[in-house]
Amino acid sequence: MPDQTRFKGPAMNAVILKPRVGYCDIDDRLVFLDVDRDRYLMIAPELEMAVRDLVAGRVLDAKGLETLAATGLFISSHAAAGSSHPFSGIRAARALCDRAEVTSDKLAFGAHYVAAFLCLAFFHLVARYCPLRMKIFLATSLARSGEKALLPSKIPVLLAAFHSASLVFPRKDRCLADALALHAYLALSRLRTTLVFGVQLGPFQAHCWVQHEDVVLGQDIETVRAFHPVLALP
Structure with a gap:
């Protein structure tokens, strides 16, 4: 966006x-x-x-x-031209969740697990003390290393490793920390994604998720569709 x-x-x-x-x-x-x-x-x-x-x-x-x-x-x-659409990101159309089977290459899976664990630890334990702007900067600064390409065949393994590592961390109020960690982790794996923030009213709730083009990564599509996208950051 x-x-x-x-x-x-x-x-x-x-x-x-x-x-x-x-x-x-x-x-x-x-x-x-x-x-x-x-x-x-x-x-x-x-x-x-x-x-x-x-x-x-x-x-x-x-x-x-x-x-x-x-x-x-x-x-x-002074510039009056430009788009006035409130959200110009790509709407989520489908999801790729993190329930994939562990690959037979245990060494590669272990390396992915360690990278995912370190990203999660940083955003759950360290970045919690940073303001939102700094958290986003830390997560998105890695995005320049990602490749804007179609989903690679290894993405289910990356998500499976991330899901396994995420089980170590608290399960309550975790969507922002998890999304920031996943965004950074996939950038380190050279996959460029978008960080999307969404809201709903009655009662008010906010949510955050990661997309690659129109594919939600690591979450169910039904969960994401309950929220109206408000901001997307590369």
């Missing part, structure tokens, strides 16, 4: 979403994720109307644009 979503406004006075901010539309309400502030939030209905006007290409006056900028979710920009 691009770092910035741009909205059409007056030629010399437009606003764009800040980097590392995403949003989605759930039951006619807008839900934002601001990574830098480490929070999900909603805005007043009148501000939502302003956002929808901008998405539709309707022009707001300078005061309206300044009001949006005051939320801390938008920044001014």
Whole structure:
């Protein structure tokens, strides 16, 4: 997903979403994720109307644009062109879970297990003390080593090793740490993936998962489909 979503406004006075901010539309309400502030939030209905006007290409006056900028979710920009779609990541269509049989190559599986364990240990035990922005930076900084390719035949073994290693760690409230660890682990295995954040309302819940193109890795598709994607990071 691009770092910035741009909205059409007056030629010399437009606003764009800040980097590392995403949003989605759930039951006619807008839900934002601001990574830098480490929070999900909603805005007043009148501000939502302003956002929808901008998405539709309707022009707001300078005061309206300044009001949006005051939320801390938008920044001014002289560039008025660009996509205004709230989520430009690829929607999940299927899943590849981590229930694969252990490979007969025990040495290779052991190496994958150690790598998975180290990634999990880092994000469960060390990165818990970091703000969300730093956690994401640590996980995504490895993504540049990944290859953007079709799923390799070894991916079930990688996921099986990751699943085995994950059993050592606490099972409660673990989706973020697991997703960050899986994202980093697969990057080390030279597979480029996308980190996706999603939300649902009534009651509010947030979730995080890893995708390769339209394939969810390590989770059931039914779990992921219950959430509206709000932000995707490479």
